[in-house]
Amino acid sequence: CSAVAADDAFVLLTAHTTGIDGEDLRAALEDAFRPMVAIDVRSLRLEAASGARMDLGWAARFDGATR
Numbered sequence: 471c472s473a474v475a476a477d478d479a480f481v482l483l484t485a486h487t488t489g490i491d492g493e494d495l496r497a498a499l500e501d502a503f504r505p506m507v508a509i510d511v512r513s514l515r516l517e518a519a520s521g522a523r524m525d526l527g528w529a530a531r532f533d534g535a536t537r
Contacts, residue, residue: 472502478535484514486527495530507532 475481481503483495492511499509514526 475503476534478533480531480533480535482529482531484527484529486514490528492528492530495528499530499532503532503534
């Protein structure tokens with residue numbers, strides 16, 4: 471992706487499996503798209519009105535327009 475992405479590309483990388491966390495996604499984006507600005511990493515989850523939560527994975531993103 472990094473070879474064909476424009477300099478101002480918006481990139482969103484997600485993972486929905488155990489064994490891959492937000493820092494793994496951050497590292498993958500840093501390796502592929504250096505140099506860059508801050509990478510936003512967030513956990514993905516559903517939360518019910520009862521307070522029950524279901525973890526769904528992780529997301530990492532950056533906006534090349536702010537480089």
